Amino acid sequence: MTPYKELEARFRRIGALEEAEGILHWDMSVIMPKGGAESRAEQLAAMKLTIHGMLTDAALADLLNAAEETPIDDPWQAANLKEMRRRWRHANAVESHLVEALSKASSRCEMVWREARPKSDFAAVSESLSEVLGLVRQKAQTKAKVLGVTPYEALLDQFEPDTRIADIENLFDDLAAYLPEFLDRALACQESAGEPLLPEGPFDLSAQKALAAKLMEHVGFDFDHGRLDISLHPFCGGVPDDVRITTRYEEDDFAQSLMGVLHETGHAMYERGLPADWRLQPVGQARGMALHESQSLLVEMQVCRGMEFLTFAAPLMQAAFDGAGPAWDPTNMQKLQARVERGFIRVDADEVTYPAHVILRYRLERALIAGDMEIADLPAAWNDGMQELLGIVPDSDRVGCLQDIHWFDGAFGYFPTYTMGALAAAQIFQAACAADPAILSGIEKGDFGALMVWLRSNIHGKGSFGTTEEILVEATGAPLGTEAFKSHLESRYLN
């Protein structure tokens, strides 16, 4: 066996263990009784440590060196080898006792957060979160040295490879300059158009679930290869051949959950569309979280909150809940699904105010990682930031700094990818529609076939073959920018 082929075998095993970890994580969020938390933390730590041990095995380093010295003709194999080295670099930057400590602390903290959030009890989770932050700082510093970047960039690199603070600031500065004034104009436009009508609930939960499943299938979701379940914080988990998305239902509002489901379906389609020939290999996996988020936002924001899709979907919604009256008209529905409002909750935010939520978290986590801020300061700093960026202040931490799972689960450096994803979604959808006119006309009929064919060939099927920038340039003709996003906002919110 060549060194490269031996590496493939080893990474295949690692990939399978990571898939197993994904299922255990899904189970923890959806199924597990609370008394299972301690043992699950130990299981996940054992998994992480085992994978870490495989990636830091001296024989693997020798194989990587040997494979890199041998010419490789196949471009996918070459890309795979490059991704193997990236994985190796990240793993070998951190010692196993830190991996273990961080895994256990994150699992514990996430469980405490689950109890603390509904009670708005920041104090209850503050100690656990400080412990997590301390360990994440250590990890960031160690990785920064190895990767030759700043500690915060080292964290970014785990979620969206090769991202630099300068790139983020360029994009975010542009948005921060553009959006406040745009928001005022959009709100004025919205006011002059008059209040849309609200369909009257309650909306039966099982009818909501059936409608969600039906629309998921229209997007292309295959229930033989996935599930829809309930969890506190909606997410897309599982593995490419068994993609599991979650939501939470509210009796008095069906649209929030439904749009959330369509969002997660976008993630799921990306996972399902990853190159099957490279399953379990590093190059076969999702490129990064910005591209991942671009796929969920493309489905939710670009498509499903747009007029074409709602022309098709509004009658299905009406039928699902036996609705009557003008509230169910597609035009009214579309107005409802494109409301702009200054609000506290990121996951409920519209696409105009969303970047402000991300910029807030980006600033706070940069300060936390740099050691310029401690966990005790978080609630106050959060509220100050909300005042500054959106002009509103949450009245409780439940709708403030306790709302998101990320930090409590150890994920710092993740938030910027949401807004990078929003920009990419607009840019990719613009390119797709330009390339194939059948895409928009299909969506009007609930047929996502043409869109998914284009996405599979230009985005999903690329896996990690090339960088995000390379994939974007090839698919859209340009690196990540703000133009398509602004043009989308203007066409949707200023009419």
Add this chain to the structure above:
Amino acid sequence: MTPYKELEARFRRIGALEEAEGILHWDMSVIMPKGGAESRAEQLAAMKLTIHGMLTDAALADLLNAAEETPIDDPWQAANLKEMRRRWRHANAVESHLVEALSKASSRCEMVWREARPKSDFAAVSESLSEVLGLVRQKAQTKAKVLGVTPYEALLDQFEPDTRIADIENLFDDLAAYLPEFLDRALACQESAGEPLLPEGPFDLSAQKALAAKLMEHVGFDFDHGRLDISLHPFCGGVPDDVRITTRYEEDDFAQSLMGVLHETGHAMYERGLPADWRLQPVGQARGMALHESQSLLVEMQVCRGMEFLTFAAPLMQAAFDGAGPAWDPTNMQKLQARVERGFIRVDADEVTYPAHVILRYRLERALIAGDMEIADLPAAWNDGMQELLGIVPDSDRVGCLQDIHWFDGAFGYFPTYTMGALAAAQIFQAACAADPAILSGIEKGDFGALMVWLRSNIHGKGSFGTTEEILVEATGAPLGTEAFKSHLESRYLN
């Protein structure tokens, strides 16, 4: 760190990975969409191989040798070391490519079986099962050499350590001589007592589930540390701090599912009662499947199909389904729950005919492992055996050789533990009632507290401290025999 302490750390990691495997297995049977089967097989194979790699690591062998040369004062540590060696011996007898091949073949075969069983399509699964058998034979032969026993005994040893064919034949010969005549007497007795009344259905499935959960709680099941779900083949899975039992509900018969749930609850109580101080260590795990089955049968057969429990439970059943009339009287209920009948299905069999089902499978799997029979011969041999042992012949493989998951999942050598468990259940319950009169009077009131205190101290809390025989002798004063079982049958079925 001493060699022993280093071993504890390594086995703790192995234990956590095995727990993770348990959750993945549960998910596969309860949650996973069918399109996830191939990737799950790969995940489970990767887990098995990884654990196997840890157990066959040369450094582990050195540590075991070093630890065995050092005197250990603590008797639990000494017992733990002994169990580590047992684990080591089993793992090192088999090469990793065989472990991998068997894991993948079993996962595949189990999935094929799931489709083939309802269609009674033995031909569809025959090739997969032959592949599994071929690999199991290889494993049995290799282990036999290392353990110094016969190939079939080597398989038995995986489920119930130190069991010899001679022991099984002693017990089974005794039963085979006793039961046919006893069965005739019991059936005569039953006939002369007259047909019990059958409560009228349909029985609402959610009411069935609520009743099951309520009675589980009476037995002592803690839903903060476990779940009740649905699967094709009911089982007890999960991990001690998150024990997951499954059942399947039928609208026209609530009792079958309910008694199944109480059976699995007995397994669950054993898992929950394992010594918490030794969690994840070999000595902290269940002693063997005979003792495990003794705990499920003790709860189901000894207790829940008895008059004391049904005096308490019959009114709850009646209330759950709004039942009326004499069919719901405890005495009638008890008659119904202690019906004896020659039937095709092992899991539905009463305790009088159950041993015949086990003896059939024991004979067939001995022949299969010895190479005296091939898979193609199985359906005919099954039917011949049923004719000989119970005087009846199934009209389809669905209720014949396709009914049980075990062989299709690679588990040969498991079946004898069911009947060993039935014998142990009678022997243990007899000893428990003699030791504490509060046990039976508690059960009459739905209070399993005294019983569980006794079981936790005499059985559950022992984990793998000592052999099954040592545990039984200490708890009941005698090694495994047939006397208590016969005496139980006589008192229940000849009155």
